[in-house]
Amino acid sequence: MRLALAACLALAWATTAAAEELAAGISRDTIEITSNFTGTDVVTFGAIESEPGEAVIPGRARDVVVVIRSVEAMDATVRKKERFGPIWVNRETRRFAGAPAFYFVASTRPLKDIARSDALEQFEIGLDHLPIGPAPGAVGGPKDFRDAIVRAKKRVGLYSEHPGGVSFLSQTLFRTTAALPANVPAGNLKVIVYLFANGQVVSSNSMTLFVDKTGIERRLSNFAFNLPWLYGIAAVALSALAGFLSSLAFRERE
């Protein structure tokens, strides 16, 4: 009975909390990778809307978090170098799964001030809360192996955290600009906007951002993946041809 009452109360609280909703959009839904692609900016913007007839509840700790991430996860092998006599060699190797190829997160405040760890973990928000775990059949390693993956991804700009990157333009309007690096993986990205109130997600909005190679880039990579045999033979044949032509060109100069 007490349990049911508690559930009812929780539900009531949740519905009042959900009275605030998100409306969000992105400045573009397709990124075309052409031969002069060097990265691009994507603006995510939106507004917090309240139910008709209800005012936006003032004075609440309200935060917006914007995540841009690839949907597919990667496998990663982490090797640790250790001293062996006078030399450094790879000793331990651990295999991990579940690391997204690309992950960007911007928020109004540092994530740890917005919500508790378990809430962030539930929605995979923040580099510390990505579901990177041992690969199937692999033993779990110490945390520093997992951290090495995040560090390596950060180094090449594929993972980034931007506390304070989301700014409120008014009480209800917010925006953030994500500079997608040139090495952003092709494929679909998810843009997910979360509205937090009092440490809980009260509303979220998910959009798809297509990252696609176009023109010659697309044709070449399709060729490489669809007809690998022919692609390999063509690569060797063209290399040999280029070598042949250069030897001819240089003979004529003599």
Next chain:
Amino acid sequence: MQIYLPIAEMPVNVFVIIALGASVGFLSGMFGVGGGFILTPFLMFLGISPAVAVATQSTQIVASSVSGVITHWRQGNVDFKMGGVLLVGGVLGSIVGIQVFNALKAAGQADLFIALSYVIFLGSIGLLMLSESLMAVRQGGSSVGGFKREPGGHYWIHRWPLKMRFQRSKLYISAIPPALLGFLIGLLSVIMGVGGGFILVPAMIYFLRMPTSIVVGTSMFQIIFVAAFSTLLHAITNQSVDAILALLLILGGVIGVQFGLRFATRVRGEFMRLGLAILVLGICLRLGLDLVVPPPDPFTVSAEASK
């Protein structure tokens, strides 16, 4: 000027890549090595993934080696028979090498074994070459190993069976030592992941006693096949050959190799060997330093798409 690479999925500077291709091509034309041992780390330094770097540099090596072999062949400086024997040994060696590599990996410590053998191997070859070529430079002669080649001279290789006449190299020796050498190079190249030209060239000079002028063209002839096979293998199994990157590297490479060849004809044999000795010792030193200098980040991460 930046251009986006479709397979590496990142942009690079066109001129940097062409210049890189040209410099490696120059070394290749000069010494008869492939140059992958310089190209691969440099491409990785630019941010290109190891898989794409290894696969794509091999296409450039095909192009510059073909260019070099044709030019050498016109001058009568390629021993195709010797190249063929080396190649047969090489194919067998790489098949055995894959087994050895897997066995080492299963036993753990493969990295330690490979790194150490690499450094010891390169270090001893480099030092031997350095002392020999310095001696030759001081004496002003172009003798090999400190003594003059004698047409009828015998040493232990001549007593082996299966003798073959290698006209271009002016040798009448058993086919076993070159086949064995090819085998060893094939084995090492699979285990160490390099073409092996910088081991093959000194071995042909000092071990088989081939004339330095024939060695470069013959080594390049053998390298064409190793690099072509490697390109095919990577294209089929990993789809990691980047056509745009290859094109830029080849553009620089085929020009660089011709200048390297031209430069080599103006340099006396012992100076060429001295240059190669310095190159080999340089690689050895770099690898050696990698081993003893504490790494800035002890962790290395390699990521691949989930299967």
